[in-house]
Amino acid sequence: MMTSRTEPAEKKTTCATDRVAFVGVPVDHLSQPDNFNLEQFEYQVTQPDTESAARMLLFMLTQLDCH
Structure with a gap:
């Protein structure tokens, strides 16, 4: 156990x-249930977060370049 x-x-x-x-x-x-796909679940959860973080980072870097 x-x-x-x-x-x-x-x-x-x-x-x-x-x-x-x-x-x-x-x-x-x-x-786990038979129809549970961990890779697909992780992708669905993390993909929007990754894209959002990338946009935020790009925005911050462009702001630093301008100053």
């Missing part, structure tokens, strides 16, 4: 050992 990385702190503060992981799945249950 795997344990949570925060289990020592949880035992200290709440005295609970049957806590669940931060993702909301019990610590000893790591299975």
Whole structure:
């Protein structure tokens, strides 16, 4: 059985050992649904953030060039 990385702190503060992981799945249950595509999920979550950060960085660099 795997344990949570925060289990020592949880035992200290709440005295609970049957806590669940931060993702909301019990610590000893790591299975995923059959149709779960992690690569596609990560791309959908991070692509807009990456593009937004790139635009912000480009804007900041052009502002620095002008001064």
